[in-house]
Amino acid sequence: MNEVTIGVISLKDASERFITAWETGQPQGAHIGFESEEQLWKTLTLKRWQILKAMTGAGELTIREVARRVDRDVKAVHGDVKAMLLCGLLDKTDRGKVIFPYDAVHVDFVLRAA
Structure with missing residues (x-):
């Protein structure tokens, strides 16, 4: 299984x-x-998590198809996809589609007392 860990990590x-x-x-x-x-x-808002969930294991998708899968406006999804491309969460393919190249996501961070 092709899994990615998303979390908080120090330099x-x-x-x-x-x-x-x-x-x-x-x-x-x-x-x-x-x-x-x-x-x-701040980066992974609820709506962006929904996009990641819809794209996990789905292969290359057009932004229009992503919008259809999350039942949102194409323009709004385009803005979220652009933000996720800029921070490295999503990749753009040579064919102009977007991809989240993982089959599973593990989220990892520790909450400590202040």
């Missing part, structure tokens, strides 16, 4: 993952990291 931890992969030659798994919980939730 130090991200660097350690990179160094481990570099030194061992072993993949560390797909990971999309955010600096903070606030940044994660």
Whole structure:
């Protein structure tokens, strides 16, 4: 299964993952990291989560098809897709379609006492 972990990761931890992969030659798994919980939730709004859910395991899709799957206006979905492309959550294919190239999503972060 092609799974990605979306979570909060410090620059130090991200660097350690990179160094481990570099030194061992072993993949560390797909990971999309955010600096903070606030940044994660600001970027991944409820409507964007719905888009990710509709796109998980679906392959290449047009924005119009994504909008149909989430039952939203194409223009609004286009704005959300653009934001997700900019932060690396989605990819654009050579054919101009969008893809979330994973079959499963694992969300990981720890909430600590202030």
